[in-house]
Amino acid sequence: MNKNHTEVLIIGGGVAGLSLSLRLAQSGIKVTLISKEELTEGSSLYAQGGIAAVLNKEDSFASHIEDTLTAGAGLCNRQTVGYIVENAPDAIDWLVDNGVEFTVIDGPEYDGADSKYHLTREGGHSHRRVIHAQDATGREVATTLENLVRAEPGITTLEHHIAIDLITAQKLGLASPDRAVGAYILDTKTSKVGVISAESLVLATGGASKSYLYTSNPDTSTGDGIAMAWRAGCRISNMEFVQFHPTCLYHPQAKSLLISEAVRGEGGRLLLPDGTRFMKQHHELGELAPRDIVARAIDYEMKLHGLDSVFLDISHKPKDFILEHFPNIYKNCMQYGFDICQEPVPVVPAAHYTCGGVVTDLQGRTDLTNLYCVGEASCTGLHGANRLASNSLLECLVMADASAKHISANCTKTKISPAIPEWDESRVTDPDERIVVAHNWDELRRFMWDYVGIVRTDKRLERAAHRIDLLKEEIRDYYSNFKVSSDLLELRNLVTVADLTVQCALNRRESRGLHYTLNYPKTKRIARDSVIVPTNYPAHANMVSWD
Ligand code: FAD
Numbered sequence: 001m002n003k004n005h006t007e008v009l010i011i012g013g014g015v016a017g018l019s020l021s022l023r024l025a026q027s028g029i030k031v032t033l034i035s036k037e038e039l040t041e042g043s044s045l046y047a048q049g050g051i052a053a054v055l056n057k058e059d060s061f062a063s064h065i066e067d068t069l070t071a072g073a074g075l076c077n078r079q080t081v082g083y084i085v086e087n088a089p090d091a092i093d094w095l096v097d098n099g100v101e102f103t104v105i106d107g108p109e110y111d112g113a114d115s116k117y118h119l120t121r122e123g124g125h126s127h128r129r130v131i132h133a134q135d136a137t138g139r140e141v142a143t144t145l146e147n148l149v150r151a152e153p154g155i156t157t158l159e160h161h162i163a164i165d166l167i168t169a170q171k172l173g174l175a176s177p178d179r180a181v182g183a184y185i186l187d188t189k190t191s192k193v194g195v196i197s198a199e200s201l202v203l204a205t206g207g208a209s210k211s212y213l214y215t216s217n218p219d220t221s222t223g224d225g226i227a228m229a230w231r232a233g234c235r236i237s238n239m240e241f242v243q244f245h246p247t248c249l250y251h252p253q254a255k256s257l258l259i260s261e262a263v264r265g266e267g268g269r270l271l272l273p274d275g276t277r278f279m280k281q282h283h284e285l286g287e288l289a290p291r292d293i294v295a296r297a298i299d300y301e302m303k304l305h306g307l308d309s310v311f312l313d314i315s316h317k318p319k320d321f322i323l324e325h326f327p328n329i330y331k332n333c334m335q336y337g338f339d340i341c342q343e344p345v346p347v348v349p350a351a352h353y354t355c356g357g358v359v360t361d362l363q364g365r366t367d368l369t370n371l372y373c374v375g376e377a378s379c380t381g382l383h384g385a386n387r388l389a390s391n392s393l394l395e396c397l398v399m400a401d402a403s404a405k406h407i408s409a410n411c412t413k414t415k416i417s418p419a420i421p422e423w424d425e426s427r428v429t430d431p432d433e434r435i436v437v438a439h440n441w442d443e444l445r446r447f448m449w450d451y452v453g454i455v456r457t458d459k460r461l462e463r464a465a466h467r468i469d470l471l472k473e474e475i476r477d478y479y480s481n482f483k484v485s486s487d488l489l490e491l492r493n494l495v496t497v498a499d500l501t502v503q504c505a506l507n508r509r510e511s512r513g514l515h516y517t518l519n520y521p522k523t524k525r526i527a528r529d530s531v532i533v534p535t536n537y538p539a540h541a542n543m544v545s546w547d
């Protein structure tokens with residue numbers, strides 16, 4: 001047996017990885033949970049608006065399902081949507097039972113309130129159905145789960161450990177049907193690479209929005225899980241559907257500062273510099289139109305009027321109301337000199353969410369036996385061509401539960417694992433010019449923003465494809481000659497996800513949901529997923545399916 005063997009190796013300490021670890025440990029399974037920064041650093045920690053769930057009597061599953069399907073522009077899988085929406089109330093109960101404190105209301109603060117929790121409204125939702133912990137829902141959920149994980153003896157946590165690649169039976173040259181058997185992991189504190197073998201492995205590595213220059217995401221969102229699964233032989237789907245959040249603070253020093261959609265849900269207005277509201281000209285739902293429409297409208301108005309930003313204004317609401325609902329957004333904006341109680345704040349769209357990812361079924365299984373994927377890295381069929389606001393944390397929670405059930409039922413506990421060779425560093429040296437990696441990061445993120453952004457054309461996409469080919473070659477050369485570092489590993493993964501995004505975008509000859517191209521502005525009658533199959537797709541693949 002390999003020295004570092006575990007029953008389940010979970011890569012990623014966001015809400016998907018934390019909740020899955022807990023559920024597995026609570027059913028007696030030994031888990032190793034690795035995270036490339038501090039345990040919970042990732043998008044989950046910064047989630048603001050909340051979690052969508054039907055919790056009010058005047059709301060219904062049918063309505064949540066319909067809103068999700070409408071946002072998804074014909075590409076959601078109905079079965080997945082039904083499953084996740086109908087399991088949402090149980091997922092919220094599980095969080096509450098585990099100590100998560102959501103914002104409560106003393107009396108009905110709005111018409112139709114019969115839940116003890118305050119439910120906010122976000123774009124594309126036809127009811128108030130977003131349960132939240134003030135405006136820092138992610139922090140409340142992630143830190144509560146983190147404390148439980150740290151106290152759980154069945155879970156070993158390894159922070160500052162970055163997974164490099166999955167190890168499969170095929171890579172080891174074994175005759176058995178292909179399956180995932182472990183992963184190579186770089187300890188970023190000691191710069192040593194080790195092996196962890198496992199009965200089952202789970203990718204919970206989050207999205208890939210760091211492939212864009214402007215993003216609401218933290219530095220961890222470099223698409224590592226998607227790139228690792230692709231290299232290991234899994235199919236990847238719908239990568240062209242990159243969600244841009246309409247309202248990030250526009251300020252040279254404010255990196256990734258989101259202003260929640262809940263601000264618009266509670267009455268916030270989008271304005272041009274002269275104070276004119278413009279959203280009604282773009283959609284009947286105005287500021288609460290689905291996110292793709294709001295982001296595109298802002299992009300249009302900025303280009304039309306030659307603006308650096310538009311403005312978001314909630315200052316017409318009483319100060320007490322703003323401070324009660326948005327204390328963190330207030331504080332964060334104040335740091336940059338903007339008082340949201342007094343004035344409109346400048347906002348721009350930024351890359352926010354990766355709707356595509358590793359194809360999984362409703363148990364979180366990928367095409368590779370023993371390999372699961374949950375959370376933003378996966379593509380379950382829930383989001384289709386555009387994710388409905390606050391459906392992401394929900395997907396993390398419901399799919400972690402579904403995967404935990406499948407893993408528990410199938411985890412063999414045989415402790416037999418094939419001998420895995422140590423990481424070979426005999427032919428590499430220390431990097432000669434680290435500037436190459438930094439420069440390539442910057443170049444990639446810039447051309448993705450310029451050529452693969454909110455409005456696309458074939459010409460722009462082809463330009464991006466050409467640059468990606470050059471970068472791939474340079475990185476391949478660098479990777480084979482020099483010792484690995486987290487920057488190099490992330491760059492390699494970013495180029496892979498950028499490549500997959502551009503391939504999917506070039507193949508989609510229509511505009512649908514988040515993919516808008518001037519060459520094909522119409523939406524085709526029949527909706528089809530983009531599915532890319534790797535050349536090493538296993539002959540006996542699980543062939544997971546959404547149906
Ligand atoms: P993450 O939370 O991103 O966690 C990924 C984890 O994987 C991290 O621990 C990271 O370090 C680790 N990791 C990655 N690669 C490796 C590797 N190679 N080796 C080891 N570890 C690795 N969604 C909602 O539903 N409601 C909201 O209100 C909401 N607000 C948001 C606000 C912001 C600012 C952002 C950025 C996103 C928001 N979202 C929201 C989206 C949502 O937060 C994410 O989609 C969700 O949290 C993803 O969770 P995850 O567990 O899949 O990934």
Ligand code: SIN
Nearest residue numbers: 048049260261389390
């Ligand atoms: C927000 O609070 O606006 C983000 C919600 C989401 O991304 O689902």
